[in-house]
Amino acid sequence: MKYISKILYLFIISVVVTSCDRDLIETDFDQKSIIFFNNEEGNLFVEENGANIINIAIGSTATSEGNVGYTITVDPTSTAVEGEDFNIVNTSTSFANGEIVTNLIIEGDFTNAVSEGKIAKFILSSNEAKVSENNTFELNLFQFCPFEGVLTTTSYAASVFAFDDEAPSHDVVLTPVTGTTNQWTIATSWGPNFVSWATADASYDGQYLYSGTIIVNDDFTLDFIGNDAWATGGTGSFSPCTQEFSMTLTQGLFSTSFTTDVVLSPM
Template sequence: MKKIKLLSLLSLFMVATFTSCTDDDKGERVYKGASLLNFHKGVSRDVFVFSGTGFTEINIDYGVLKPVAGDNTVSLVLDTENSTAVEGVDFEIVDGSDELTDGEITGQFTVRFLEGGAVQTGKIAKFKMSSSTLDNATFNEVYTVNVSLSCPINTFVGDFDATSWWLGSSTHTVAEGVDPNTIQINDFWSDNATAPNFILSYNDAYVVTFAPQNTGYFVAQYNGYIWARMSTDATQVSSFNPCTRTMKVYVNYYIPNVGSYGNKEEVFTGI
């Protein structure tokens, strides 16, 4: 028998408010404020340094709310008070100074994370931006990198506690999938689903993607099944850490041709 509690899904779905895909605002909005700096492609990510590679490099993107005037220098700096990673030991800022010239709106930094400092339990590097000519926005002003030494997938799979919008607090087994670079959350969907296991694909950085899947839960009021697809918010990136055995999956639940219940965060912690 599954160790699953459906949290009275029927009543939950009946009262849920669907998200409209229609933009009712026909007017054009023009931002007239300052060119404020912010990290505009997400504010956190997991980085893995693979044994024997020496280092892993990543790009960190940033932008401004409107094109800048004149020439502006923007620097990436470490928030030492809130970071456990140490510059020069755990990472190097390879390209930490960027020029935004007149009319530009985006830029990029490059950071190299070193194998010599990486540990399986992970370290945290929090970055901010500094400029003498541009101010920071009050949102998306900190970029967090969780860096750890890569662990094999067989150290990740096993039993997990789930804090889930879909099923509430429950216990699940995560196993290696049939196809390469896939894992599956066993018995995550309804017993009526064609395939009750939640199938996920992952890349070398353990970023998770998945195809739309039928949950098997039928909502009579809307005469349709609830489906699950990847989050429609590009900043919500699903991933797992094979060393700490933690995973976050961002799911958009919807009924085809009816509407969406919105983007939901599903959290799994190894036990």
């Protein structure tokens, strides 16, 4: 009986050892590490005289043994152009020995940036490592100018557009509203000769000026509040870098409904 028990014991041990050996044999120790962008997108606000640098993290599922190279290409559908809107700072495109995270370093250019933003799309590839599905990164580059409510000038040139045509231009002075840092009044928005131009009647020169107040919001959108009942106001935006105001106005003066676009540019 003891002899039979020993045989059974040895049989069980041999099964266990064989199973363990099979597991070890099936393990793929030569599998490549997988690399990926840690995030899908990011923002870079480009300031005049600023550092304007962003580090875009690239991760790996395992620490590298020796240098593991990768390639960064710029998607041709990008609205930002390398060498004009941004530059790739780091020339090394590899995971150094023992690294699990590295960075793609991008520097934005202030001169060519725009406040509404441009997009640079980067594609990650490699012949030395597997690349995950997270192999693209979108960088939004915005021109950013701090604005404390003080205009560099209060003298502005106004361009006016209505009826798919350009109306007479004019000059205007923006007068700060006392006690505020985001409001200005103007004597005329669409100009002193707009109504005479729209009606082809010179007798209206200097009438119906569409005066009012410009209010710039925290997100640089703006509201225009007309002074007269027929001057129903409008909305638009303010660019803190160019200090240009753009707005679309509605009106109740004419029997026909239409909008008027006004752009105020510093003189």
